Amino acid sequence: MSSSSESRCVVVGSDSSSESDGMFLHNALQWMEDTASCNAVHNRRTIERQRELGHQILLNDWFVDEPKYDDAYFRKKFRMEKSMFLKIVANIEANFSYFGDGFVKNFEFFDARWRGSFKPLQKVASAVRQLATGNPPDEYDEYLHMAARTGRDSLDHFCDAIIKLYGREYLRRPTQHDVPHIFQAHEECHHMPGMLGSIDCTYVEWLNCPRHLKGQYTRGDHGVPTIMLEITASQDLWIWHAYFGAPGSNNDINVLNQSDLYNTERNGTTPDSSFVVNGRQYKRGYYLTDGIYNKDSAFVKAYQYPTDPKEK
Known part of the structure; x- marks a missing residue:
């Protein structure tokens, strides 16, 4: 009986000892973490930038x-x-x-x-x-x-x-209200009725191009990685269409086929851009382009040798 009681006392004592040791270790770890965090705060490097x-x-x-x-x-x-x-x-x-x-x-x-x-x-x-x-x-x-x-x-x-x-005023496409004003401005400035704007692509050098993409974004005539940017602008430099990110190895036609310029035409939400010239009605306006673009009713290429009407 005494031996049993003695054994029980030993067991209880050992549990209390292990619990005390665990608490001590927990407190010690907590103190070390608090000390490290305090030192990190006090030792944080600051720069007086003036x-x-x-x-x-x-x-x-x-x-x-x-x-x-x-x-x-x-x-x-x-x-x-x-x-x-x-x-x-x-x-x-x-x-x-x-x-x-x-x-x-x-x-x-x-x-x-x-x-x-x-x-x-x-x-x-x-x-x-x-x-x-x-x-x-x-x-x-x-x-x-x-x-x-x-x-x-x-x-x-x-x-x-x-x-x-x-965003509501500038970062958007032309609405039904904007199209007549664009037509009027282009006709007054350039004598070109029905013109929605000019469209062209440019190459922007990609200085931080990843090495594994350099071959895809490099053209032989540039020699460095470039990203193509397609822009449509009106007479007052309102850039209402911008598509970029296409590899520099593409050209204007490839980018046009990928861009969302004609998405509104496809889904039927484009504003009415019809106009009349010399008594003939055209269904939609056109864009002024350079010689690389294909012949299409939506594209009008600039005259290579413009003539002054007064000289005729």
Whole structure:
């Protein structure tokens, strides 16, 4: 009886000991994790980028009364007119809180640490330069004093803002209301009634093309990987059709056969683009093209030797 009781005491003691040891190990591991996380936070590398200095450099280069660079050079770098750029900045700043990051005091933007935040001009400039050049976001760290993460966030928010602000007016195909205005403008400017716009393809060099795709996207006359871009534009440079991504080894005809230019014609949702010339009615408008396109009722090729009606 005593031996049984003694054995039971040994068993109970051993369970308590193992449970205590397990708790000790658990607490020790928890302490090590907390210590490591604290050290990681305190040892995290930070860079004082002097964002205020970057904003002042941007102003001095482009946006003061006597900037370092003229408007023509601005268009070359940003791929748009300066007046359009400033209008976009003003519209985005007025409608999206991200571009006024932080709260406002005396018309200055501050973050939670009462440090001046990046100005809307810096964020939009970073996004536009990324789109214009195709360079990665950290390419402008030394110039705009902006980290790569902030540059990526600015680009994402900028694209969303452009779609929400201008999508209904510009990022769309012509409607039944737009077609007569397009016809009238082209007839007045080019004396070509029934013209919907000009269509052409261009080659954009793909600097970061993966090695296994270079053969597919390289043409002999270019020597470097390119991506073909098909665009249809009206007289006021309204690009209402853009199809890109086709391999550079294709040509204008191959891209046209792949693009969605005539999807509305196929599904019957295209607006009425009929017109009348010399008493004859045509069912649909046409596009001004160059010589590579096939002969078709939807394509009109430019005259190689245009003549002035006054000389006749």
